[in-house]
Amino acid sequence: xxxxxxxxxxxxxxxxxxxxxxxxxxxxxxxxxxxxxxxxxxxxxxxxxxxxxxxxxxxxxxxxxxxxxxxxxxxxxxxxxxxxxxxxxxxxxxxxxxxxxxxxxxxxxxxxxxxxxxxxxxxxxxxxxxxxxxxxxxxxxxxxxxxx
Amino acid sequence: xxxxxxxxxxxxxxxxxxxxxxxxxxxxxxxxxxxxxxxxxxxxxxxxxxxxxxxxxxxxxxxxxxxxxxxxxxxxxxxxxxxxxxxxxxxxxxxxxxxxxxxxxxxxxxxxxxxxxxxxxxxxxxxxxxxxxxxxxxxxxxxx
Numbered sequence: 569x570x571x572x573x574x575x576x577x578x579x580x581x582x583x584x585x586x587x588x589x590x591x592x593x594x595x596x597x598x599x600x601x602x603x604x605x606x607x608x609x610x611x612x613x614x615x616x617x618x619x620x621x622x623x624x625x626x627x628x629x630x631x632x633x634x635x636x637x638x639x640x641x642x643x644x645x646x647x648x649x650x651x652x653x654x655x656x657x658x659x660x661x662x663x664x665x666x667x668x669x670x671x672x673x674x675x676x677x678x679x680x681x682x683x684x685x686x687x688x689x690x691x692x693x694x695x696x697x698x699x700x701x702x703x704x705x706x707x708x709x710x711x712x713x714x715x716x
Numbered sequence: 717x718x719x720x721x722x723x724x725x726x727x728x729x730x731x732x733x734x735x736x737x738x739x740x741x742x743x744x745x746x747x748x749x750x751x752x753x754x755x756x757x758x759x760x761x762x763x764x765x766x767x768x769x770x771x772x773x774x775x776x777x778x779x780x781x782x783x784x785x786x787x788x789x790x791x792x793x794x795x796x797x798x799x800x801x802x803x804x805x806x807x808x809x810x811x812x813x814x815x816x817x818x819x820x821x822x823x824x825x826x827x828x829x830x831x832x833x834x835x836x837x838x839x840x841x842x843x844x845x846x847x848x849x850x851x852x853x854x855x856x857x858x859x860x
Contacts, residue, residue, distance in 0.1 A: 609815045651820045652858045654851040656843075671860040673819040675768035676761065680817065705859045713768060 597624050597645075604639035608647075615647035615683035623695035631700060638703040641710060643677040645699070650680055670698040672705035675713075679703055736760050738767065743778035746805075750786040753814045759786055762812075762821035769857045773826040773849065780832045783807040784825075796824040798831035806832055819858040823850035 589598070596607045597620070606624070610617035628635040652665030665671070670681040679702040684691060731737070733756060736745040745763065747756040766774040782805050789809035791797035794816060797809040808828035812821040830846035 646815065646817070648815075648817050650858060650860060651817055651823075651854060652860065653854055654823065654847050656847050657851040665858070665860070668860050671819075671858050673765060673817075673822075674857045674859060675765040676818055678818060702860070 597621050599624075599628070599639075602628070602636070602639060604635075606639065606642055607644040609644065611647040611683040614685060616685050616687060617647070619684075619687055619692050619695055620645055620647065620681070620699075622692045623699055626692055626696040627699055630696070634700040634703070637707050638699055641677060641706040642679055642699075642703045644679075646678055646680045647683045648680045649682055669694065670702045672702045672709075674705075674709050677706055677710075679706065736763050738778070741767075741778060743774075745778070745781060746783045748783065748785045748787065750814075752787070755814055756784070756786045758812055758814045758816055758818065758821055759784060759810055759825070762818050762825055765818060765822045765857055766825065766853070770822070770826070770853050773829070773853060776833060777825060777829045780836060781806050781808050781829055785809040787811065791824075791828075794820070794824075796828040798828045798835070800835040806836075808832055819854055822857055823853040826850055826853045 596605055598605050608617050608620055610620065624635070624638075627638065650665045650668045650671035651662065652668070652671065653661035655662040668682065670679060672679050679699065681695060681698045681702070733754075734747050734749065736747065736759075737743070747759065750756050763774070763777065766777060785807060787809070788811050789795075789797040790799070791809060791811055794812055796811065799807075799809070808825070808831075810821065810824055810828065812824060827846045827850040830849045831841060834841055834845070
């Protein structure tokens, strides 16, 4: 094999794959083995995308059924405080929502989790719990409403 | 053939960024170009939330609004605005961001639609009524 053949057979495709992988990984979680790709909208100032990805990995290890449900019913995870009430109508409920670990918005495949910079194992565990808990709402919603 | 494919691509891009159309109800809402973010994806997704999760507010939106301005307006970042008689069209301004909380964008759309209805019915502007509607949308859509 000459150098041109080696380039076209191995190096170029590998380079292309690595480039695609890089761009997918920057803004999302990608697990090709379980055909799972979830967009991540992290909070650059107050959040940490790394612990979202670690929480997804932990969920895969500890609860495969929940992980598969999450891959199926969630296509985006946003790192954001939840708004469950208008501050001008009900300030107490607004604050309650702001402090929640996360939430789900009906009619979407997006779940939100509260931003945190912490990288502790407890944070990763809490995030794994939140991902499982809120993705169940998405599953319930779409099973009731069917594909739209 | 090439021209046809090119026209198809251009049409798809225009639809993707500048129109919301619901074939089942005939609801058509135009979206002005979003100058800073170049996309109105958050607004389109929030309209779909109203359709699926708060159908009564969706009906009102389709009946009373035909143009949405996604650019910065008097409502400030993350807010909305309704200026009566701004254009001959029934226009509301929604200045939420593309990665904004979808439930909130849906609430702001319903809030501004409420003002458009007040104007159309020649009633005085009433913030309390529209705040209640925004709150109702949040209560109907966000689960935890």
